[in-house]
Amino acid sequence: MHEQSLVKTLIDQVQEESRIRGLGRVHEVHLRVGEFSGIEPRLLESAFAEMAPAYWDTLVQLSVEVMPLTATCETCHEVFHVEGFHFVCPRCGGNVQVIAGEEMQLVSLRAERQAGCEEVSQ
Amino acid sequence: MSIETIPIQKDIQGKRQADAELWRRSLMARGILCVNIISSPGAGKTSLLQAMAKHWSGRNRMAVLVGDIATDRDAQRLAPWMPVKQLTTGGACHLELSLVQSGWEQLDSAGVEFLIIENVGNLICPASHDLGEHLRLVVLSVTEGDDKPGKYPKAFRTSHACVINKVDLLPYVPFSVSAVTLDAHRIQPGLPVIPVSALSGEGISQWCDFLTEKRQQLLLTAEPIE
Numbered sequence: 254m255h256e257q258s259l260v261k262t263l264i265d266q267v268q269e270e271s272r273i274r275g276l277g278r279v280h281e282v283h284l285r286v287g288e289f290s291g292i293e294p295r296l297l298e299s300a301f302a303e304m305a306p307a308y309w310d311t312l313v314q315l316s317v318e319v320m321p322l323t324a325t326c327e328t329c330h331e332v333f334h335v336e337g338f339h340f341v342c343p344r345c346g347g348n349v350q351v352i353a354g355e356e357m358q359l360v361s362l363r364a365e366r367q368a369g370c371e372e373v374s375q
Numbered sequence: 376m377s378i379e380t381i382p383i384q385k386d387i388q389g390k391r392q393a394d395a396e397l398w399r400r401s402l403m404a405r406g407i408l409c410v411n412i413i414s415s416p417g418a419g420k421t422s423l424l425q426a427m428a429k430h431w432s433g434r435n436r437m438a439v440l441v442g443d444i445a446t447d448r449d450a451q452r453l454a455p456w457m458p459v460k461q462l463t464t465g466g467a468c469h470l471e472l473s474l475v476q477s478g479w480e481q482l483d484s485a486g487v488e489f490l491i492i493e494n495v496g497n498l499i500c501p502a503s504h505d506l507g508e509h510l511r512l513v514v515l516s517v518t519e520g521d522d523k524p525g526k527y528p529k530a531f532r533t534s535h536a537c538v539i540n541k542v543d544l545l546p547y548v549p550f551s552v553s554a555v556t557l558d559a560h561r562i563q564p565g566l567p568v569i570p571v572s573a574l575s576g577e578g579i580s581q582w583c584d585f586l587t588e589k590r591q592q593l594l595l596t597a598e599p600i601e
Contacts, residue, residue, distance in 0.1 A: 255469060255500050262387055262388070263387050266385070270383055274381060280378060289528075289529065289532075290503075291499075291500075291502065291503035291529055338562055340564065357386060357387040357388055358384065358386055358387065359383045359385050359386075359387055360383065360384060361380050361381055361382045362380070363381075364379065365376050365377070366378075366379050366381070367376055
């Protein structure tokens with residue numbers, strides 16, 4: 254996938270969240286990306302390291318948590334890790350529904366917040 | 376001043392997905408079925424569209440947005456058949472919704488029933504970008520080999536149909552339609568697989584009927600939006 258365009262979207266979102274919440278310096282961005290999200294974490298990290306200095310004067314760390322591709326069987330309700338992109342229940346052969354592993358989620362920010370600074374409601 | 380962990384829990388693609396959903400609904404309300412065609416370069420996306428235009432010969436009105444990194448060669452090929460707008464990405468490996476929408480504004484869209492988006496030839500990145508389509512089609516040609524579904528799982532997992540093109544060449548190439556179907560069904564059980572030859576016209580009527588039926592289904596569920 255196109256990591257640079259994704260990083261630009263991420264940076265815009267971090268800046269918007271910081272503005273809404275009245276945050277100061279951002280130290281760390283915590284992301285959760287699914288094994289089947291189309292994102293390669295190492296490419297995402299290098300694109301972020303390259304692009305972040307254009308938006309922040311101080312170092313912002315990116316931590317990427319990879320979520321395994323997990324599905325549940327619609328017939329026998331077995332929950333399992335999808336191996337080799339084989340989207341069929343390994344126990345009964347039933348149809349499955351993916352429950353994790355496709356996400357690209359901004360989980361949290363580590364940032365400075367002034368005492369007494371309340372969040373602005375969105 | 377203190378350093379705190381502030382929970383956000385928001386999808387990075389959330390805004391893009393919401394925009395795509397809005398676009399999908401607005402097309403649906405106008406009775407337009409939008410199809411996003413993805414394939415590797417040279418699989419025959421443009422030839423498939425020419426074959427569809429010949430088959431329908433004015434009975435169903437298509438408009439096409441065709442994406443490429445450079446040149447308007449595909450738009451020139453399609454222009455005699457249908458309203459078409461070339462989208463050049465200037466190097467980007469996939470189309471994004473904003474580009475599609477600006478192209479749509481420049482198309483003659485009166486009476487259009489099918490909006491076809493011919494994506495940039497690439498089986499990877501286009502699979503991760505929702506263009507507000509109702510139906511995603513992956514085209515695979517027999518000269519590419521029958522091992523492709525497992526190698527590009529996201530393209531086959533996110534598509535609603537698979538057209539196998541160039542079946543007129545089956546006697547000359549080691550390609551098994553049943554093997555590729557089996558491989559695709561490991562990734563997405565029940566994925567409709569439609570063998571065609573855009574060159575000879577074989578299978579084109581089945582593919583066109585499939586699309587017509589999908590549009591009729593869409594019209595039954597369509598609710599006008601404000």
